[in-house]
Amino acid sequence: MIFIDRNAAKPPEDFERRGTAGTEQLISAIGSKKPVRVNPRILHLAKPKLAELFHGKCAYCESPIEATSPGEVEQFRPKGSVKAEQGHPGYWWVAYRWENLLFSCPTCNRAKGSHFPIRGKRAFNPDYSLGQEDPLLLDPGADDPVGHLRFTKEGLVEGLDERGEKTVEIIK
Numbered sequence: 731m732i733f734i735d736r737n738a739a740k741p742p743e744d745f746e747r748r749g750t751a752g753t754e755q756l757i758s759a760i761g762s763k764k765p766v767r768v769n770p771r772i773l774h775l776a777k778p779k780l781a782e783l784f785h786g787k788c789a790y791c792e793s794p795i796e797a798t799s800p801g802e803v804e805q806f807r808p809k810g811s812v813k814a815e816q817g818h819p820g821y822w823w824v825a826y827r828w829e830n831l832l833f834s835c836p837t838c839n840r841a842k843g844s845h846f847p848i849r850g851k852r853a854f855n856p857d858y859s860l861g862q863e864d865p866l867l868l869d870p871g872a873d874d875p876v877g878h879l880r881f882t883k884e885g886l887v888e889g890l891d892e893r894g895e896k897t898v899e900i901i902k
Contacts, residue, residue, distance in 0.1 A: 731789070731790055731791070731792065731868065731870050731875045731879060731887075731897070732792065732870065732875065733870060733873065733874040733875065733876075734783060734784055734789065734870050734871050736783070736828065736829060736871045736872070738783060739779050739780075739782055739783040740779070740828075741776055741779060741828040742775055742776065742778075742779055744775055745772065745775040745776045745779075745826075745828075746828075748772045748775065748826075749772055749826030749827070750826070752768070752769050752772045752825070752826050753823065753825070753826055755769075756768070756822050756823065756825065757823070757856075760819075760822070766819070766822050768809045768822065768825045768826075772826055773803040773825075773826070773831070774803070776803055776828070776831055777800075777801065777803050777833070780801075780803060780831055780832065780833035781795070781796065781801055781833050783833065784832070784833040784870075786801075786833075787833075788801075788833065788834050788835035788838050789804065789832035789833055789834055789838075789870045789871070790804075790832075790834060790835075790838040790842070790870065790901045791835060791837070791838050791901070793835050795833070795834075795835050799835060799836055801833055801834065801835065802833075802834050802835070802836055802839045803831055803832075803833070803834075804831070804832040804833070804834035804838070804839045804842065805821075805824075805825065805830055805831060805832075806830050806831070806832055806846075806867075806869050806871070807820075807821035807824055807830050807846055807860070808820050808821060808843070808844040808845075808846055809821060809822055809824075809825040810822075810844060811844055812844055812845075812846050812852075813843065813844045813845045813846070814845075814847065815846075815852060818852065818854060819854070819855075820844070821846075821853070821860075823855065823856040824860070829871065829872070832869075832870065832871060838901055841900060841901050841902050842867075842900060842901060845867065845900045846865065846867060847865070847866040847867060847896055847900075848863050848864055848865050848866060849864040849866060850862075850863070850864050851863070865893075866892060866893050866896040866897075867893070867896060867897050867900060868893055868894065868897040873893075875894070875897075877890060877891070878890055878891055878893050878894035878897070879894045879897070879898070880894075
């Protein structure tokens with residue numbers, strides 16, 4: 731994992747417009763008690779720019795992706811439920827936010843799944859400030875992993891602190 735400056739690539743114009751409309755639909759679904767479903771077609775619009783931003787490599791393991799798979803749009807904060815947080819509806823309100831999206835290989839995306847451990851109070855809806863959360867999982871689009879992760883002579887990754895250890899545990 732390396733730090734990737736998200737500002738190095740802007741989201742596609744159509745993605746932002748459709749993402750805003752998609753978020754409004756999610757808000758409407760929440761209010762009407764209908765099932766909340768994120769539109770994968772909107773997320774697919776971001777994939778080419780995410781692949782470019784992450785140099786065609788997985789945000790987590792840095793494996794070249796496109797030679798063996800089309801890659802996946804991974805959501806740092808899970809859009810649905812949150813593992814180990816009974817009753818949390820997921821971070822549906824950031825489902826289409828550029829800063830929540832990563833380019834991922836299928837293996838890391840499945841390992842991460844709905845895991846999103848934090849320290850302290852968790853945001854439960856758009857009224858909470860995400861900036862007040864203290865995620866234990868490293869975000870390669872926001873965190874510099876230097877100081878959190880170490881690569882061994884054997885090619886393994888070790889956590890150097892709680893965040894590094896939690897990231898290695900979840901992503902494997």
